[in-house]
Amino acid sequence: xxxxxxxxxxxxxxxxxxxxxxxxxxxxxxxxxxxxxxxxxxxxxxxxxxxxxxxxxxxxxxxxxxxxxxxxxxxxxxxxxxxxxxxxxxxxxxxxxxxxxxxxxxxxxxxxxxxxxxxxxxxxxxxxxxxxxxxxxxxxxxxxxxxxxxxxxxxxxxxxxxxxxxxxxxxxxxxxxxxxxxxxxxxxxxxxxxxxxxxxxxxxxxxxxxxxxxxxxxxxxxxxxxxxxxxxxxxxxxxxxxxxxxxxxxxxxxxxxxxxxxxxxxxxxxxxxxxxxxxxxxxxxxxxxxxxxxxxxx
Numbered sequence: 001x002x003x004x005x006x007x008x009x010x011x012x013x014x015x016x017x018x019x020x021x022x023x024x025x026x027x028x029x030x031x032x033x034x035x036x037x038x039x040x041x042x043x044x045x046x047x048x049x050x051x052x053x054x055x056x057x058x059x060x061x062x063x064x065x066x067x068x069x070x071x072x073x074x075x076x077x078x079x080x081x082x083x084x085x086x087x088x089x090x091x092x093x094x095x096x097x098x099x100x101x102x103x104x105x106x107x108x109x110x111x112x113x114x115x116x117x118x119x120x121x122x123x124x125x126x127x128x129x130x131x132x133x134x135x136x137x138x139x140x141x142x143x144x145x146x147x148x149x150x151x152x153x154x155x156x157x158x159x160x161x162x163x164x165x166x167x168x169x170x171x172x173x174x175x176x177x178x179x180x181x182x183x184x185x186x187x188x189x190x191x192x193x194x195x196x197x198x199x200x201x202x203x204x205x206x207x208x209x210x211x212x213x214x215x216x217x218x219x220x221x222x223x224x225x226x227x228x229x230x231x232x233x234x235x236x237x238x239x240x241x242x243x244x245x246x247x248x249x250x251x252x253x254x255x256x257x258x259x260x261x262x263x264x265x266x267x268x269x270x271x272x273x274x275x276x277x278x279x280x281x282x283x284x285x286x287x288x289x290x291x292x293x294x295x296x297x298x
Contacts (some may be wrong), residue, residue: 021181022204030200033249033296039282040245042289045102045254046170046193046213047091047126049117050135051110052080057136060143063172064220065257066135080259084114087262092124094271100283102256103127105170105193108158109134118162127285129168129193130155141177149183156187167191167287174215181208191290199250201293211251211286214240218255223266230261230269234276241277251289252281 016024035042054077056066065080067073095102104126111118121128132138137151152169159166167190171180174194181204184192191201191209198212215221217240222233237254244250256262261270277283284292 020205022202022210025198025202027198027200027247030249031297033200033293035249035282036284036292037282039280040248041241041277041281042251042292043241043254043277043281043283044211044213044251044286044289045095045100045256045283046129046286047088047102047104047256048131048258049084049088049104049106049110049121050080050131050257051084051107051113052077052135059136059138060140061138061173061175063135063138083257083259083262084110084117087258087260088117089120090262090267091256091258091270092120092126094267094274095126096124097271098274098278100274100278101125101127101285101288102283103129103168103285103287105129105131107131107134107137108155108162111162111164112158118164127168127287128159128164128166129170129286130159130166130189131170132172133158135172138172138175139177139180140175143177145179148177148179152180152183152187156189168193168211170194170213174213182206184208191286193253193286199244199247201251201290209290211253211290213253213255215255217253219257219261220255223260230266233261234269234273237273238276241281245280252277 012018052066054072056062067076069075104121106128133155139148169184169189170193176194185206185208191211193211193213195210196212196215201209201211203209217237222228222236241252244252
């Protein structure tokens, strides 16, 4: 049986994508961007600062790393809390010792519960990125429009009550709905970290920017999901850095989970990794990388 003439009459058939969220862009057709200090690579380190409630709401889904055993799940709760009590401070020490800046994706509930941690982020000169309310504040397409709008509005309002106005928003598990980019822009966020389809910043049609945070290079994916050694983690990051530096104008995104990479048997390897990367890479917070990109590509 032959196909009818209507088979190829797809109304969205055209060059590039079949949507208008953002334009098609091939990496080899872009102008070459130069990073400050003549460095061939920008490193965007995103440190996670997360509060996991003892009871997962599972609406619309359970966040990765959330409680797993019967209530009360002290085993996982305290392991996550280790990151905020101990692991993140090791990361701050490592960055401070090398004069490097990072961004901290923080649940606003943690900032409210641990003001000393928020004070330390300010004192260290790291950038705050809004990371929902707490780890129950997940988003996907099944979440009611009113509930998603309220979640993003609440995140913004609670940060402002603490005297902060983060430019960036990082959704839990990088999960958004079709509404999320417009809602973020409505609540004065200028960029997100959730769309992992590139190694360079790009702009949504509505004006919101995206700085890709590569899931495959996250410490959770390599160390916890793939069960690789910390030596293998460091090797994979170095291989990625070599590739991206050779291409030029790229961003190496380091997603760092304090209760994973900040453990005592991993931190030395991470510090050695920083020593390997720092001489040839420009370490900067996400907003600074975006500002430089905008200046170079205007």
